[in-house]
Amino acid sequence: MLYRPNSSWTWTFLVSLLLEAGILITLETVIYANFMAALSPKGEKSSSFRVPSTSFSMMIFGFVYQLLLAYDTLAKHSTPQVIGLCLYSLTLCIYNVLQYGELMDSVAVTIDMAAISIDTYRYNQKAVIVVAVITVVFTVWLSLVAYKLYGEFAWVAFHQVDADLDMRRRFVYFQLFITLLKFDAFFFLGQLVQVTIMAADFLPRLFYTNLVVIPAVSILLITTGIMVRHEKRLGTMVCLTLHLALLGFHLFLFALFYQPATFRVFYPLRRILTFFGIIVGLLSVCTIGMTALCFRQFGQGLKPYVSDSRKARMLGDTFELAQRGYSHVPDIP
Numbered sequence: 493m494l495y496r497p498n499s500s501w502t503w504t505f506l507v508s509l510l511l512e513a514g515i516l517i518t519l520e521t522v523i524y525a526n527f528m529a530a531l532s533p534k535g536e537k538s539s540s541f542r543v544p545s546t547s548f549s550m551m552i553f554g555f556v557y558q559l560l561l562a563y564d565t566l567a568k569h570s571t572p573q574v575i576g577l578c579l580y581s582l583t584l585c586i587y588n589v590l591q592y593g594e595l596m597d598s599v600a601v602t603i604d605m606a607a608i609s610i611d612t613y614r615y616n617q618k619a620v621i622v623v624a625v626i627t628v629v630f631t632v633w634l635s636l637v638a639y640k641l642y643g644e645f646a647w648v649a650f651h652q653v654d655a656d657l658d659m660r661r662r663f664v665y666f667q668l669f670i671t672l673l674k675f676d677a678f679f680f681l682g683q684l685v686q687v688t689i690m691a692a693d694f695l696p697r698l699f700y701t702n703l704v705v706i707p708a709v710s711i712l713l714i715t716t717g718i719m720v721r722h723e724k725r726l727g728t729m730v731c732l733t734l735h736l737a738l739l740g741f742h743l744f745l746f747a748l749f750y751q752p753a754t755f756r757v758f759y760p761l762r763r764i765l766t767f768f769g770i771i772v773g774l775l776s777v778c779t780i781g782m783t784a785l786c787f788r789q790f791g792q793g794l795k796p797y798v799s800d801s802r803k804a805r806m807l808g809d810t811f812e813l814a815q816r817g818y819s820h821v822p823d824i825p
Contacts, residue, residue, distance in 0.1 A: 495567035501640045502566050508637060509562045512630040513555040516623060523619045524548040527599070530612040543598035543760045546689045547591050550682055554584050557678050564674070569645040572664075572671040578631075578638045580675060583771065585631045588624040590763045595620055598760050662794045666720070669782040673717050676775050680709050680738075683768045686761065687745055694757045698748070709738065720783060721798050723790040732783055739776040742769070 497503045527544045558580060565573035599613045688702040712734050719727035746769040749758045758765055 495563065497566060499644065501637060501644055505634070505637045505641055506562060506566060508630065508634055509559055512626070512634075513559055515626060517552060517555055519619060519623050519626075520548055520551045523595075523616055523623070526612065526615060526619075542690055542692070543594050546686050546761060547595060547764075549689065550587070550686060551584075551591075553682065553685070554587070554678065558584070561674060570667060570671065571642055571645045572667050573674070574638050574641050574645060576671050576675055578635050580678070581631045581634050583679075585624075585627045586767065587764065588620075588627045590767055592617075592620045592624055594761055594764055601760070659793060659797075662789045662792060663797060665782065665785055665789065666794060666798050669720060669779075669786050670717060672775065672779050672782055673713050676779055677710070677713055679768060679772050679775055680713070680742075681706060683742070683745070683765070683772050684709065686765060686768065687758075690758055690761055690765075695754065705741065712738065716779075716783060720786045723795050725787070725790060728783065728787050728790075732780065732787070735776065735780050735783065739773070739780065742772050742776060745769070746773070 497506055524544055524547075558577070561573065561577060561580070564570075565577060596613070596617060599616055684702050684706050688699055688706070691698040691702065693699075712731065715727070716731040716735070718724075719731055746766075748754045749762060749765050749769070
């Protein structure tokens with residue numbers, strides 16, 4: 493059954509995100525369409541030509557993913573994801589600020605190549621500033637709404653495991669682990685997609701390698717969540733090993749941004765790629781650490797509360813009833 497917001501703050505949060513996504517996706521589409529319509533074939537010879545396409549793709553992906561995460565957060569009353577969404581919104585805000593510099597530099601290069609007019613530069617400059625300002629305003633507003641949601645959802649996290657404090661602590665670690673995987677999906681894939689777009693036609697080996705790595709990363713993140721949820725020791729150890737390899741691959745990509753042989757390809761998007769690279773590195777390390785921590789908790793009684801067991805479903809029914817103001821009557825043996 494689909495989730496439907498049931499309080500003023502949950503409705504405010506969801507509607508605010510829908511409004512932000514609608515406004516900014518529309519503005520990004522206008523900026524991109526204006527740039528592409530004004531660009532002559534001369535501009536396609538430079539890697540700067542790919543900056544608008546990369547930024548446009550990332551913003552669409554970013555806001556659509558934000559809506560999916562918001563719906564999941566509200567449906568599951570997850571306090572870690574509420575905090576995570578605030579940080580996620582902040583990263584989108586920083587991305588838009590960095591996007592201003594990257595887009596203006598790319599348009600300036602195409603002007604020097606006589607591939608675009610100065611009027612397009614001025615129009616895009618104003619439009620990107622508007623996008624950045626709107627993102628900042630919505631980030632501040634969503635943080636205030638999220639603060640109210642945190643208080644509304646906090647009791648759910650506390651009562652979701654009817655056990656001692658140690659069990660509650662294990663459950664919180666598991667929630668943090670799952671939240672990390674959900675945000676990993678955007679930043680890991682986002683970084684790979686941006687590198688792939690920039691490398692197309694310039695670094696064919698890297699381009700085709702990333703085409704293989706992107707679906708592999710998606711499968712790895714999903715599999716890691718399943719292995720830990722069901723406490724599969726061997727599967728979790730394999731996933732940990734693959735996450736270490738993925739961290740190495742991300743470090744390899746980060747080094748490519750500043751290698752003399754490849755610097756020219758990634759230079760037009762250097763600020764954004766560096767920003768994403770730092771976040772991806774931190775998330776990767778945190779994911780490895782949380783996976784190892786959850787692995788240590790295997791066999792300590794948490795599995796029934798996080799797997800698809802009858803006990804977990806009964807707990808879910810209990811909290812749904814409690815939220816609506818009813819008490820749960822236990823079954824008579």
